[in-house]
Amino acid sequence: MALMTEANWEPKVLAFCCNWCSYSGADLVGLNRMKYPENVRIVRVPCSARVNPQFIIRAFQRGADGVLVAGCHPGDCHYSTGNYYTRRRFLVMKRLLEFIGIESQRFQARWISGAEAVKFRDTVTKLCEDIKALGPQRKLRDQK
Amino acid sequence: MHILAKANLIEAIERLVKEFKVLVPMQYDGVSRFSVWGSHGMQAFNASNTLLPPKDSLFPRTETLYAYQVANQEITGVTVRDQAEHQIIFGIRPCDMQSIHCLDDVFLTKGYADSYYHSKREKLLTVCIGCTKSEPTCFCESMGINPAGHSGADIQMNDLGSGYRVVAQSQSGQEIVEKWKDLLSQGQEEVVAASCTLKVDMNGVPEMLATLFEHSLWQEVSRKCIGCGTCTYLCPTCHCFDMDIQNQGNQGTRFRCWDSCMFSDYSRMAGGHDPRPSKSERLRNRFLHKLQFFSERYGKSLCVGCGRCLIKCPVHVDITLLIDQVRKEAAHV
Amino acid sequence: MNAIQIKMREVAGQLLSLGEVDRVIGWEKGRFAHQSPPAFITDETKVERLIWDEYCLTGTAKYLLDDPYRAGKTGLFARGCDARAINRLIQDGQVKRENIVIIGICCTGMSDSVSRQMAAKCCDCTHPTPVVYDLMIGEPVKPVAKPERFKAVAELEQKAAQEKSEYWTRQFAKCIRCYACRNICPACNCRECFADQYRVGWLGKQHHTAENQVFGLTRAYHIADRCIECGECARVCPVGIPLMELNRKLIKDIQQLFGDYHAGVDSETAPPLGRYSLDDMEEFM
Numbered sequence: 001m002a003l004m005t006e007a008n009w010e011p012k013v014l015a016f017c018c019n020w021c022s023y024s025g026a027d028l029v030g031l032n033r034m035k036y037p038e039n040v041r042i043v044r045v046p047c048s049a050r051v052n053p054q055f056i057i058r059a060f061q062r063g064a065d066g067v068l069v070a071g072c073h074p075g076d077c078h079y080s081t082g083n084y085y086t087r088r089r090f091l092v093m094k095r096l097l098e099f100i101g102i103e104s105q106r107f108q109a110r111w112i113s114g115a116e117a118v119k120f121r122d123t124v125t126k127l128c129e130d131i132k133a134l135g136p137q138r139k140l141r142d143q144k
Numbered sequence: 145m146h147i148l149a150k151a152n153l154i155e156a157i158e159r160l161v162k163e164f165k166v167l168v169p170m171q172y173d174g175v176s177r178f179s180v181w182g183s184h185g186m187q188a189f190n191a192s193n194t195l196l197p198p199k200d201s202l203f204p205r206t207e208t209l210y211a212y213q214v215a216n217q218e219i220t221g222v223t224v225r226d227q228a229e230h231q232i233i234f235g236i237r238p239c240d241m242q243s244i245h246c247l248d249d250v251f252l253t254k255g256y257a258d259s260y261y262h263s264k265r266e267k268l269l270t271v272c273i274g275c276t277k278s279e280p281t282c283f284c285e286s287m288g289i290n291p292a293g294h295s296g297a298d299i300q301m302n303d304l305g306s307g308y309r310v311v312a313q314s315q316s317g318q319e320i321v322e323k324w325k326d327l328l329s330q331g332q333e334e335v336v337a338a339s340c341t342l343k344v345d346m347n348g349v350p351e352m353l354a355t356l357f358e359h360s361l362w363q364e365v366s367r368k369c370i371g372c373g374t375c376t377y378l379c380p381t382c383h384c385f386d387m388d389i390q391n392q393g394n395q396g397t398r399f400r401c402w403d404s405c406m407f408s409d410y411s412r413m414a415g416g417h418d419p420r421p422s423k424s425e426r427l428r429n430r431f432l433h434k435l436q437f438f439s440e441r442y443g444k445s446l447c448v449g450c451g452r453c454l455i456k457c458p459v460h461v462d463i464t465l466l467i468d469q470v471r472k473e474a475a476h477v
Numbered sequence: 478m479n480a481i482q483i484k485m486r487e488v489a490g491q492l493l494s495l496g497e498v499d500r501v502i503g504w505e506k507g508r509f510a511h512q513s514p515p516a517f518i519t520d521e522t523k524v525e526r527l528i529w530d531e532y533c534l535t536g537t538a539k540y541l542l543d544d545p546y547r548a549g550k551t552g553l554f555a556r557g558c559d560a561r562a563i564n565r566l567i568q569d570g571q572v573k574r575e576n577i578v579i580i581g582i583c584c585t586g587m588s589d590s591v592s593r594q595m596a597a598k599c600c601d602c603t604h605p606t607p608v609v610y611d612l613m614i615g616e617p618v619k620p621v622a623k624p625e626r627f628k629a630v631a632e633l634e635q636k637a638a639q640e641k642s643e644y645w646t647r648q649f650a651k652c653i654r655c656y657a658c659r660n661i662c663p664a665c666n667c668r669e670c671f672a673d674q675y676r677v678g679w680l681g682k683q684h685h686t687a688e689n690q691v692f693g694l695t696r697a698y699h700i701a702d703r704c705i706e707c708g709e710c711a712r713v714c715p716v717g718i719p720l721m722e723l724n725r726k727l728i729k730d731i732q733q734l735f736g737d738y739h740a741g742v743d744s745e746t747a748p749p750l751g752r753y754s755l756d757d758m759e760e761f762m
Contacts, residue, residue, distance in 0.1 A: 053695075053698050054671070054679065054691075054695045054698070057690075057691050057694050057695060058679075058691060061687050061688075061690070061691050062392065063392070074755075074759070081753065084753035084754075084755070084757070085750075085753055087753070087757055087759070087761065088734075088735065088749065088750055088753055088757060089750060090761070091730075091734055091757070091758060091760060092698075092701060092727060092730050092731060092734065092750065093698065094760075095726070095730045096694070096697070096698060096701075096723075096726065096727060096730075098638070098641075099630075099633070099634060099641065099723075099726045100641060100642065100645045100690075100694065101638045101639065101640070101641035101642025101643070101644075101645060102638070102642070103638050108761075109760075109761040110761050110762075111761050111762060139642045139646070140687060140690055140691075141687060142392075142685075142687045142688075173647060173648075173651060173717075174651075174716070174717040175651050175716045175717065195715070195716070196653070205653075205684035205685075206683045206684045206685055280509065281509075364517075367515075367517045367540075367543075368514050368515045368516075368517070368535075368540075370539070370657065370660040370661050370713075371660050372655045372656050372657035372659075372660045372661070372713070373653075373654070373655035373656060373657075374653075374655040374657050374713075374715050376655075377653045377654070377655050377715075378653075378715060386682055388681070388682055388683075390681060390683065399683060401682050401683050401684050402684060403682070404655070407656070407673070408669075408673060409673045423543075454508075456715040458535065458657050458661055458712070458713035459514045459515060459535050460507040460508070460512040460514040461514075462507065462508050464508065465507075465508055
């Protein structure tokens, strides 16, 4: 993993995907022989409610240019109610990040079911494009 | 005697900028500290003391000790980061000057010299400005320090109103004064020195403390303490640190950073045992280190009477009140 | 001598002599006139140490956590903010109501020890009269809404991303990581803070802006729906970081998104982030 220079910069996008829906959705992208950008690194979590809001701050600090949290649609949570908590948490978190000057495009939360391969592909493709347009995230970075 | 007119102060500093990183007292965004000449903020040569002590120029908050890379599970390319710049602390007060002497004792004496500290100390010059006024929280005189000046500084200056009296006190100080030759005039003026209004009697306190280790006063004094690190991080002489590594990808660094004996994880050992489990033990340790242990080991007080902890402690834990109380309790023992 | 102070000493003396409590926590005089630190009194003959003046700034409730298993009852002098802090601690399962005798004081606001004007935390106080008490000293006043306390937040929200980022970077560059904000905060009652578990990797011990920000933001979010707005964090910060702006931003958003909620006003209503509604706003579809 060589350090990226300004010239060959490619965004790093971290995607927290719920095991039951969004991770399967991402899997289905491949099964359907569709492509999504290599910039996305997926972290599989048991439920979107497992994503501690600090993970987002820490990801930005350690070098992520964008973060996605993806979970089951409301009503579909494997654990019945996990994603309702996720929704509350990240509605607030998203606004906090904007308040400290992180561009709103850099952090997103989406409901993506196991069948929604196209939605996963489109979401991350759009996310990567937006972040490419914004450039590297340096505001919370260790090394500025 | 040499006098540097205040109008020439900026020129005098500018002459040093080429060779030295010049640190001056600055006020920026509500915080006063020693900052590099020319950085944001207002110069604060007239303020009595900076909020943040100057110790970070010798003992940085976070200091990279070495960096390394990892390839095929082997550590390669270890580079030691130990380059010091020539620095001048311009406008240090006598109490802070004494604090550098305390740090010197810790990092350079008793058979081991800390190379990171040593290389910075060797390249450091100090210009001390004597105090003409004291804050209500200043008590350096009680700690055996003269508010008018400090013999350990390379150059001693004293505010005479329109200018500063300049006295070189070392070879390197003399070299700086040479550079200012054309800026200096000759004259005779009385040096006015501040006198502290806050006084404590330190006579015999280290010996008294030695008898009070198990005394209930520590419970009492520490009750209001909230266990934060304000006192230790604002203290010019506190010098505890921790070491850790930071890895990212195939490279990493080992660094040391300030730590505070007031924190719960400070004295916790690997097995989980903590010899100072509550704030009364931690507070006792801090005060004993300041007033007893250090003078037993190095023959001087580790408290220099700058008053920073008196000003900023959120709950007004007051070392001077503690000293008064120690005297009282020791009389009863 | 002021009437509140006379009454405080009287009540404390009674409670201690009757054995209803075995200590009271109030305030006493420090070395300087503008210092009124907390006082802990266990002896009825020492109640004369108790004072009430415009510098009684420090919260009393957090001290209940110092020895959570102590046998006796504590008499706690509580202003509006302290009473909400007690509710906070009760709701978080940290203290038991039956172990505290709350002596409420109707507070008219304290003075900043430097500027001698009304302290910032008191200017923004919505509940000067204790919301929970056993005994009350002074004349109760009704809670005030004070929507203007969100003004600084609203102004900052309007700024461009770059400007906001520069503002907070500058603020957190000052942070000396003394953790006074955390240690004084009644909502920060975790037995072990994530910041102290640095071997786990939540937070590096390095003192630099990035780590300072991670600490500050994580702490702010962790108390987001539980902050009682006592303003102690901003008061004790030795370098003057406007921490209440972060807390108020979160409080403001939580109120707008999930309805009116004032943490610590009662000890029953669960904090908004610990519950949910099926009708919550949908932005993630």
